[in-house]
Amino acid sequence: MKTILVLVLDGVMDSSLAITLDTLRSGQAFQQNSGKGGKLRVLVAGHRKTVTTGGGMRMTTDLRFPEVVTAMAPAKAMNSASAAARTGGALRPDWIIVPGLGLVSDAAIDTRLAQKDALAAMDLLRRAPEATRIGASCSAVFLLARSGLLDGRQATMTWWLAGLFRARHPAVRLDETRMLVRDGRFLSAGSAFAQLDLALAIVAESMGESVAHLCSRYLLIDQRPSQARYMMQARAQQVDPTVIAAERWIDAHLSEAISVTALASALAVSPKTLARRIDAATGVSPVKFIQRRRLLRASHLIESTTLSIEAIAAEVGYQDGTALRKLVKRAFGVTPAALRG
Template sequence: MRVCEEPSGLKRADIVVVPGYANPETKPADAYLDALRDAADRGARIAAICTGTFALAAADLLDGRDATTHWRYLEPLRALHPRVNVLENRLFVEDGNLLTSAGGGAGIDACLHLILGDFGVAAAHEAGKEVVASPVRGGAEPQYVDVLSPVRADLSEVRSWAMAHLGEAITVDQLAGRCNLGRRTFIRHFERETGYSPMRWVTMQRVLSARRLLETSDWPVDRIAAATGFGTGSNFRAIFRREVGTTPTAYRRSHPSTPNEVPVR
C-alpha cells in the first residue's frame, strides 16, 4: 500500500484510518506521529488496521487504554509498549475515539462497525454486501479458535434458523436440540465459533433487527418489539437503551429514512 508523503490530510479528517505496515517495530516518522496526536486531540476518530496499532502506540495514544492487533504481533506490541492494555483474540477493540483491529479481515469488520454507528444497520449491510462481508460481527469475536471443533459443531445452520425465528421464543435447549448436542457441549461450541454465549448472540441479533426496522419502517415500537422477540414495548425499550445507549424513538429520529415494510431477517 502506498502512503502519501505528507500527512497534511489528517488536519481535516473526521476519521483517520492507519493501515498495517511491514515492520511495525520500526518507529514511524515524527511527522506522522505528530499528525496522529493532533487528530486525536481535536477529537477525530482513529482506526488502526492490523499492525497500524503500533503507530498509535508509538504516538503514545494508547497508554493506559485497551487495544488489539494481529495475533502474531501481540507479544511484540506488549514488549515495545508496556503501558498499552493489549487484549488477545479480539477482532477489534474500541476505546473512546480509538479503534484497533486484528488482520485485514478484522479491519473490514472495524470499518463496518464505524458505518453501523454513524449511519445505521441498513447502511452497514449495504457496505458489507459490497465487500462480501457480514456487518454484524462484534469486536469480541475471536480471531481464531484454539481447539479444533468436530464437524458437527459447525453451528451455522442453527444460527440461520435463529435469525429466521427471532420473533419467537428461543431457548438454549431448543437451539442445542436442533443440532443434536447436549446443552453444555452446545454452549461450549457456540462460544468457540462466535465469541458469545447463545442467548447473548440472540439478543444482539434482535437488537440489530430492531435497529433496521426503526431505520427503514414506520412500524410502532410495540410492533417492532413483538416482531424481534422482545415481547412488550417496555421490555424492548429497556434492552434497547442498555445495548444501544438511547431510546428506540431517539434512535429512529437520528436515522430518518423513507418508511418501508421491511421483514425481519
C-alpha cells in the same frame, strides 16, 4: 509540540489512510485558525521512503521505521544525524496510528503479518515510549495484537473478522459490537470507516473537544457508537457450521420463546457443546447470542419499516416496546427513534 505519527504499510487501505490524514489536518487547521492550543505536527512513517497503497498510489513518507526507532531511543543512544534532523531531536510521539491494512482472509492475514514491514512496525510499536498512546482500526488491530501489546486488554475490530481474531488472540478481550474501545493507552476501532471515529477521538484528545466538534461538522462525521446494528449473518468460512445453523434457526423462530435447550436440541448437539462453539465464534453466551439475533432483526425493522416499536417487539420475541427500547439503547448506544432517523 505534540506529535502524531501515522505508520503506513504497503497495501494500506487508501480510504483508511486518507480519512486519518484528512481528519488530523483539518483539526490542525481549525486549531491554528482559533489561535488556541499548542503546535501539533503529523508525521507519516513507512518501512521505506516510498509506500504503495492498496489502490496502487505511491506516497513519500516523512520518516522510515528505523529512523523512528532511533529517534525514540534514549538520548544517549541517538546517534543518527538524519533521524535527529528529520524529527528535530528525540521523538516522543503523543500518538501512533496504524490505519487499516485491507486484509480479508485467513491466509492473507498470516502472509501479510510475516512480511518485513509488518515485523518492523510491530517492533516499533513495542519500542514506543510508555506515554505514547497507540490507535489501530479494522484489520490493523491484528498487527497490534500480534505485537503482544493487547494481551489481557479489551479491544474491538471489524466485526466480520472477529472469529479469526479470537482464534489467533484468545488473550485479547474482544468486543466487536463496539465502534471504539479504549483500554489504557490503546485505542482500537471497528470496520474500515470506523477510522473516522478513531481519528476524531484522537483529535479530541490532542486538540480539544471544540476542534473535534468542528471537524465532525465540516466533514459530516456522524456519531456511530456501535457496530452491532451493521453486523450481518456470519460467513460460513469463518464460523463453525453449527453457529451458522443456530443463527438460521433463531431467525426463523424470533417471535417465539427460545431456550438454549430447545436450540441445542434443534441442532442435535448438547447445550454444553452449543455454548462452547458459540463462545469460540462470537465471544458471547448462547443467551446473549439469541438476544443479539433479536436485536439485529429489530434494528433492521426499525430502520426499514414504519411498524410501531410495540409491533416490532412482538415480532422479535419481546413482551413490550418498553423492553425493546431499553435493550436497543443499551446495545447500540442510541434510541429506536434515532435509529429510525
